[in-house]
Amino acid sequence: MLKFSINKLLSSSGLTGKEYYLDNLRISDEIRSKLVSLRDDARSGILEAWSYAKEQVKQDKDLYERVPLSKLEQLIKLKPRFKMQGSYVYGTIVEPAHNSQDIDLDDGMYIPMSVVQLDDKTMSAAMFEVVDKVLKTMANANGWKQIPKKTCSRLQTNEGIHLDIPCYAIPDEDFNRLRLFESLLVESNSAQDSELKIHTVNLALRNGEWLESNPEHIKEWVSRTKKLHPNFQDIVMIVKGLRDHNYTSGGPSSISLMVAIEKIMSSSPKLGDLTEELYNVVQKLSSVISNELKHPHPGSAHLIIHSPTEPEKQDLRLKFDRFAMYFKQALVTSLTERETMDILINLFGFRMPNDQTRVIRYSVDDNGLKTKKSKVMTPIQEHNTFG
Template sequence: MLKLHKLFAEPISHAFGHQLRPTAEQREYLVSCKNKIRDHLRRGIEAATVSHLGMNRRVTPRFRTQGSWSYDTCVQPAQYPPQEMDWDFGVYLPVTVWEDNGPPHAMAKLYFSLVEQLLLILCDQEKWVLTPGKDTCIRVKVASWAHIDLPLYAAPDDQFVQIIDKAAVLNARGIALDSAEFLQEQLWEEMDTIMLATRKGEWKPSDPEAITRWFKDRLAEHGDQLAHVCRYMKAWRDFHWEDAGPSSVCLMIAISQKFQRQPGRDDLAIEKAAEHLATAIRFDIREVAIDDRLEDFNRLDPMGRGFAAQKATELQNSLFQARTWSIGLKSNAIASLRRVFGQRIPDDQNLIEQDTSADAIRNTEARQVTRPVVVATQAG
């Protein structure tokens, strides 16, 4: 048996996991783009809240990074183009008038139109491209390899005021907060009434932090290996599907629900995740802790679910086969992995080790054992 962990492990500069990471330069560029968008929209929306959106006073929007960049599972595209990195950047509007359990109905379309017009101006300045996004977000293509998606939210103004007041108290007590962004992790959870604007001019109830909270709880439970495996599985999806396949959220939830930690063995952890996914992806994927209405996060149709299950089984079998080659056939193990993950699996036999029974014992996660009951006896 072979240990393939080092082919994946991030600390090794040419390992698969390291190659999946966005580079420091890419991150720096996307942060600068995100900040330009934030500053431009902050000024523009604030100036238009009375004249364009019909509010009774000027208000300042807030912004928040969401999605894969917030829980560290963004990966380099496997097929570039057309695949791209994406940054999910939520725009939050404090609404002064709240009617019928939501903002004024007409405001949704006005809000969407205002933000698109403001972004057109910025895109012209920066040589970016405003592209047709989803019904629930606006997309800005900031590079040939990346775009920023902007979902538009609204929440009651009084909730923002309460959170900002709380932030000021924390600052006064010496608890550091980003002075430019008062709404930090624990403070965002105070927002319990959030509506999402759509391009069609509708408001939909939303909890954009639900998935992030749930996944961070799973990371606290299982450790960083869970995030590593989610990145590997997203890269596997991108290698086999150019623009479809299971969504990132679907993969993340399915993997997390039955994750089995394998200390020091990412290869075994991926194999176990693929085994579970092969079954789970055939059915609806729901998580009550994220959505008590039990939304189905598996958007694939029946044919797509069957194909995804087949590919997940192939992944599990390829990982198992790769591990079973003898120590003299390391090249065969690498070939097995490249068939399911692509050429980014390093062609470096020095990263493959022999798996011994002692290794298996050391890499088995410790489990708490119930103390045996000792029955009292009497010698005679």
């Protein structure tokens, strides 16, 4: 049974004029503005480069011999569309804890399936060529790097941000709906473009192949999970903050953490209380995150999202067992609020508010039910539990 509640350290809980852990994890308005600006610059550059590429197509006589004129006209008229994905859309994006870490922004580029069917390998190569060229130009102009990845093109800035642009093909009707939706967003001056559902998606791979992989499936799953488990989003952010503080680089991916957390919460009683649900998750994460995890959406269940090697499994078990041990020490076996506070700061880092008055001690009533005592001021006795 837990001895302490840390809800008032983690979230606002009705407090005003106080800092709290989740607030310290959220990206600032300045960073959010940088992300949107970077995305928009990349989109504009890609559209301009695509127009130039279409002029090259018009002059390719060999292509005219291979592809019917009506299909070529479709290609020449084509204007790619874009749709954001990833943690920015899910609402789980967090500020990095170390300079060696990045904020990851994902912005998918889409073209209609009918155009891909003209020549799937050529179209895959063409999409990567255009996106790579644009991001390389942006990189050269700013002293950044463009990195070709298997499933996307990456723009690595020197400001703790990287932009990934994967390329997709979708049914023509979905593409037309996306085009209409984009125009409505422009009219409303909105930075969000995550509400339109796309049902069938093929991801371009750099080797010329295509993989059925729908980013909408993760978004739908996250939305459904938030409704089933109201604390899910907060717990994902808290665990990401825990990971980022303890891994200067690497560590389990955000999506693998999300899937592991949902798996634990779905197989546990609904406790409702943030501290209790977070404690339950942290105690069980080691055994879940150190094993293979499949895509959580039934429509993408054929995809493996987390498959650690044996050495990686051992490292994950070691680290997450350690997290569980210290978190138990903080909330169960600690003798004082100050001791709990010291452990939490060591475990979660500088973004955890150093305020022992918000560590609330539980008491047990005559019926064996937990209640919370009023906060008690305790003398500050500085010591480092981790040694």
